[in-house]
Amino acid sequence: MNLFKRLMVAALIIPILLFLFWSGGVALASFLALISLLQVFELKEMFKKKGIELPKIILPITILVFFAFAFFDVNHIFLALGISVILLFGNDLIFGKIEGATERIGTGIFSLIYSPVFLSSVYKISEIESGRIFAVSLLILLWITDSFAYFTGMLFGKHRNVFKASPKKSAEGFIGGIFFAFLMAYGLSWYFSTHIFPMLLAAFSASVFGQTGDLFESVLKRDCVVKDSSNLLPGHGGILDRFDSLLIAAPVFYVLLQFFG
Numbered sequence: 001m002n003l004f005k006r007l008m009v010a011a012l013i014i015p016i017l018l019f020l021f022w023s024g025g026v027a028l029a030s031f032l033a034l035i036s037l038l039q040v041f042e043l044k045e046m047f048k049k050k051g052i053e054l055p056k057i058i059l060p061i062t063i064l065v066f067f068a069f070a071f072f073d074v075n076h077i078f079l080a081l082g083i084s085v086i087l088l089f090g091n092d093l094i095f096g097k098i099e100g101a102t103e104r105i106g107t108g109i110f111s112l113i114y115s116p117v118f119l120s121s122v123y124k125i126s127e128i129e130s131g132r133i134f135a136v137s138l139l140i141l142l143w144i145t146d147s148f149a150y151f152t153g154m155l156f157g158k159h160r161n162v163f164k165a166s167p168k169k170s171a172e173g174f175i176g177g178i179f180f181a182f183l184m185a186y187g188l189s190w191y192f193s194t195h196i197f198p199m200l201l202a203a204f205s206a207s208v209f210g211q212t213g214d215l216f217e218s219v220l221k222r223d224c225v226v227k228d229s230s231n232l233l234p235g236h237g238g239i240l241d242r243f244d245s246l247l248i249a250a251p252v253f254y255v256l257l258q259f260f261g
Contacts, residue, residue, distance in 0.1 A: 021135045024126040033066045038239040039115040042229040049224050052103050066116035070123040118247045121254040137188045141206035142245050144184045145177040152176025166218045181207035205253035213248030
């Protein structure tokens with residue numbers, strides 16, 4: 001039944017994601033801003049289980065930070081971050097909340113970097129030359145990595161418990177995800193008639209850093225003693241669960257594209 005729910009949700013979401021990533025522009029930016037808002041809300045609820053109560057003002061701050069990083073220059077980015085820190089500090093200052101202030105502010109800043117800052121790189125990728133092809137390819141390669149890491153691990157996984165954050169994952173599955181992502185990169189390069197090198201960069205980002213992003217979120221969930229970030233998506237968990245790989249893979253891919261021109 002759980003597998004059926006996963007397949008039904010995937011069948012509904014995948015075409016929408018491909019359309020938005022291919023469309024780019026305001027539609028993609030608005031979607032990513034919404035995703036970031038939901039992710040920070042899920043983080044807020046997760047951290048609450050550890051006794052860290054993030055202020056509600058972090059939710060509108062999330063939108064401010066996302067659009068600052070997605071659309072504006074360095075000066076506006078620093079301004080947005082400065083305002084964010086002041087608002088987070090100000091909340092405790094105004095309401096006289098001294099105990100736990102360091103945890104709240106540190107966790108709040110982490111949440112703003114982890115979701116809106118990192119996720120804004122998806123929009124930035126879509127805006128460069130051939131960027132929409134790269135954005136869609138990264139998304140596909142993340143799916144390929146995740147799927148083949150699962151099936152490779154299920155069929156050949158002998159070295160499990162390698163990653164303490166996710167004991168069911170195996171070294172064989174991790175390597176299998178990387179192998180099939182690079183294999184798919186050649187197919188995408190042929191399909192989109194693009195140079196193979198940026199596709200290999202996308203495969204590297206998706207397979208290595210995408211899986212790292214998944215493990216990183218597992219660390220957060222284990223620390224907060226939760227199975228899923230939320231129950232928003234039947235069979236899939238929460239929004240953070242579905243986009244955890246993208247949060248790490250996208251900024252890495254964007255930096256690599258900039259570095260190699």
